[in-house]
Amino acid sequence: MTADRRKFTREEPETRRADLIAAVLDLMAEAGPAETTVRAIADAAGLSPGMIRHHFTSKEDLVNAAYEAHMARQIADSERALGAGNARERLRRFVSASLTPPVVDPRAVSLWAAFLHMVRRDPAMRATHEATYLAYRDRLQGLIAAALAEAGRIAGRAELRRLAIACNAVIDGLWLEAGVLPEAFVAGEIETLGLVSVGALLGLDLAGGAA
Template sequence: MSSQRRKFTREEPESRRADLIAATLDLMAEAGPAETTVRAIAEAAGLSQGMIRHHFSSKEDLVNAAYQAHMATQLEGSERDIAGATARARLARFVTASLTPPVVDPRALSLWAAFIHMVRRDPAMRATHEENYLAYRDRLEALIADAFAESGREAGTAELRRLAIACNAVIDGLWLEGGALPDAFAAGEIEAIGRASVAALLDLTLEEAE
């Protein structure tokens, strides 16, 4: 057997799957859903169209996997650098991270715009969207609960849920504008507004906790 023959490893199937997801994300962000065809994805990934059928049950399955991967990356970005601080500091840092690159980014906004119209017509996409929305909101709710406990305040489940929804809406709105018009805001402006708005909704001081 020739020593030049390529040696396959267990990691290769997962690597090919990741390459297909990455290619799908690039195409969705740069060209939009209409141009994200099976042929274009395969070419961008440097793989055959048969590889898509091998790793995914359909193009829709691949697109949904790409959406899941993107949303997971966004949540991971919001979680960065929040460990080892007080509860109010963790909440402040979570808000800050949610409103700064790489979470706030024109490409991330393009991906959101490309995916969001699929949510209403595709049950699988809707399920992915709901799962990730709830994951972010639940994480925010837990951070709010910890900040309240640290401050000696009590809040019931219904109030925490309401506050998490309200804070999430503020963060979403700022995220949208920051991604669409990044040059319209001064450095640090959006995240400062986000922290101040969340602090006002919660009647907590977050600035000094940073």
């Protein structure tokens, strides 16, 4: 068997899984959970319905995998902006990325609303929600700890936890409003509000003097 053939055989299942996940995300964003049926998913992915059970234990398992993939992408898009620099600058970039495209996006809000409908009644979805929420919050908490330490303030674990929860709540609220009603805000307004608000909670200037 050639190397090309081995590569194709190995990657084909991964490609089909990715196609099924993409189909779920498209359907959930555009039509909602009720219309995200096995047949609709298979048709959107260009595969037979049996391929869902071949690559996932159930439709619910596939939907949960799609939710996990979506949330991981959101976190990755925020982290991608970190780059080099001092701790305050890295925190500023993380907050900014969390409040600007592609993280802020009407489609992402539609997906959040569709999946949230399922989280309370599906234990696996709830576990995914908890894991991804904590992954983002823990990343934020680490950046906050570093920025405060850089400014000469060593915060204890309990204080850092409270600050991360509060800052995350500010970011989430602004993200939601910007995604639902993007036309209600002028360019850069949500980002600036987020930087000013998070900075105020932490006692740090993240907005560079913006009011």
